[in-house]
Amino acid sequence: MTRELHLNAIYSAAGGNLGGWRAAGSPELAGVDFPFIARQVRRLEAAAFDAVFIADLLAVPDSHPDVIERVATVNDSLEPITLLSALAGVTSRIGLIGTASSTYNQPYTLARTFASLDHLSHGRAGWNVVTSLIDAEARNYGSDTHLAHADRYRRAEEFLQVVYGLWDSFDDDAFEWDAETGRAFRESAIHRLDHAGEFFRVAGPLNIARAPQGRPVIAQAGASEAGRAVAGRHGELIFSGASRLEDAVEYADDLRRRAEESGRRREDILLFPGLSVIVAPTRAEAEDRYEQLVALTHERVALGDLEYWLGNVDLTVHDLDGPLPEFPQSNQSHSSQARIYETARRENLTIRQFVDKRVRADGIVVGTPEEIADRIQTWFEAGAADGFNVSFPSLPGSLDAFVELVVPELRRRGLFRSEYRGRTLREHLGLDRPVSAHAEAEVEAEVAVATR
Template identity: 55%
Template sequence: MSASRPAARRELHLNAFLKPPGEFLAAWRHPDSVADAGVNIRHVVELARTAERARFDAIFFADLVGVPFADQEVLRRVSVVNDSFEPTTLLAALATATSHIGLIATASTTYTEPYHLARTFASLDHLSGGRIGWNLVTSLNDAEARNFGLDRHVDHEVRYERAAEFFDVVTGLWDSFDDDAFLHDQHGGLYFDETKLHWLDHQGRHFRVRGPLNIARPPQGRPVIVQAGSSDTGVSLAASVADVVFTHHPDLAGAQAFYADLKARAAAAGRDPDQVIVLPGLSVLVGATKAEAEDRLDRLSALLDPRVALADLAYWLGGVDLASHPLDGPLPELPLSNQSQSAQAHLLHRARDEGLTIRQLAAQLARDTRTITGTAQSIADHIEEWFTGRAADGFNVIFPYLPDPLDDFATQVIPELRRRGLFRTDYPGRTLRDTLGLPRPPSRWSSPHPATEGTSR
């Protein structure tokens, strides 16, 4: 942390996690939801505009590059993994339908090439006037690997090693042209100043990329980098590269420990910890009373087919076969997941601590016990407690179904947060970095780096 800079007032940040039908696997079946939400652009534009009117910092779209369930009896009962817009193309549409809100898309470092990704996100940042974020993921499962010539998902450590090099290449490509490289001199016939072009000439373990990228430096210098690693390697990557960190913690103490650890690791990596924004997930259902909100959650949970609930549990445990084990018995010993190790550990702990059978654990997951139900006041209390207690710099707000729970949050919880002086009333600028209070990163070629090697030739 810079000693000379006066301590800035901490700002609460709110990101809306928009799975268009809602987070819950059976959300598409809810009578007040939109059944084809994943491919209904009018619906998604409405969600984005609602979030913008409420002054959310950003909206975020998750992604998988495959379909995680193989059993057709399960697959045919779920919507979001089967039938959703690809997030970067979706952001292009949303960029023209909104004016200030940040737009964050997920893209994989395991199953794409850095040149493609750098180009797509640079284009999006230009299209949106600097409102783009990239959720950098290493992908999650074998089903995705099978779409890219592999039988198994790339090993956890290897994919993080590739991710770190991928990040280096992408950010290098974004710096191909200096900010003032383009002359557009129609009279003299010079389009850009060749001394302000930098060839990357990257040669590493995973990539060989000459560059330059065929587009000007993004308006934000670098789109906002989001990361959600939870393993030791994942958290290290987040601490060294992420502007925003998504995480999941059921209890305050666990969230505070994660927050302190991440900020310490960011400082150890030579970064200002205030410039790494930690957003735990917060799944919410607002009601006039707690009982009413609970009732809404119960009615939603009842829509989930038990076969889907069990398949979802097997998926989050690391793609294991639960069918060969008695459903009314305990979880079997499981190998360490090559998918999300933190999700597996969380479920194993929950089953062990509460003595749950497989069937009970699946039912709990289906009921989504992480969802906070309550009145606008009680949800604002929760947000305030976590924010002031340094468990969070804000929240990744998750909606069990859509659009009503987003409308309720926007019209009831956000005004309550404003009454408490916790949330701003307008956007402070035009870019996502402005909204998040993050500086625009200088090019890697700007002084004090001597622009000798890798520069124009």
């Protein structure tokens, strides 16, 4: 079978760029304007995108007031599963992936929530498993500080195992609905979990039929050592933050190797680097749109973004024309902090120069449809990507431009489909439907008897 490119949309209603909400045509309160959001997602569905992905943060970040008041944080905060459940009713094919934290949730609740979304959408649900980032989230859930990095990944590992067990509570053929006998399902086809571990005690079973996909698709974005370990064991759709081709190839090879070491196949995981795009019919038009976007990003916001990813430090007390200070490893994203220092050292950047890169919207790919397609094709054919997480710096303009200009060029090259060929997210992605652990156990027992 010919390898097929996948496209997933990282959807932020206020725009994926820090200043994107200020762009002409961006509606006020876009993040809570469901008709606006639904129109954009249906536009993506008409273009046969595999899925739309909704990120999440469980708090307003502890940033300086001059930063917080200039970003759309509180304008872009609909709870993801609520939003995706509403979108399930106004779409029919596009996958629906939502972020949910394994640190500030309980396994039974999330297992039930995502199984419900999978039923509501007829098999289009995906769960982006995160361990959360910041102390502000912890304070909303009864703690002063965030759980230590290693501890929250151990918790995530156990959390996933419990959720898998709950999703397998009912056999696929458990329900009979026999009106004559009055039996709805076979009691032997429902399974208690009775889990007792380091972090959780969960009896089960889950009180909902097995999901249409067996299990919703598991998305993960771990880049630290602990994060890569979890992604290699569990991730099916892996979000990559690599911005350079060689880094993306290394990350993809590493994750596929880890998958094999965990007893999985290399093709059981799909790598999706991020791709933020400004595209126009001509290079000059694209660069003009880029400059317009750059002008919308306030320098203090860009500095605040850097402070955030370094662990909510205060850079204003340092010489902005001096080198970026080496702060202790933060308790949020180890990999993001490491990437910042690696870039600063490699390019010998001062704080001001690094901030200027953020103001200049560094990482956005700017060009014509052909140039954007060249970038996508190069990464795809190099094995750095099975697909891309496409983000749109401002809405609706950059989304419309990508759909109208880049998607047709990808199709012209034979890289991207013109229509859906399945109905579930797993079918879109070419991922197998997981067999229930209980069905696997029965098969193994039958084989053991047969070979005696």
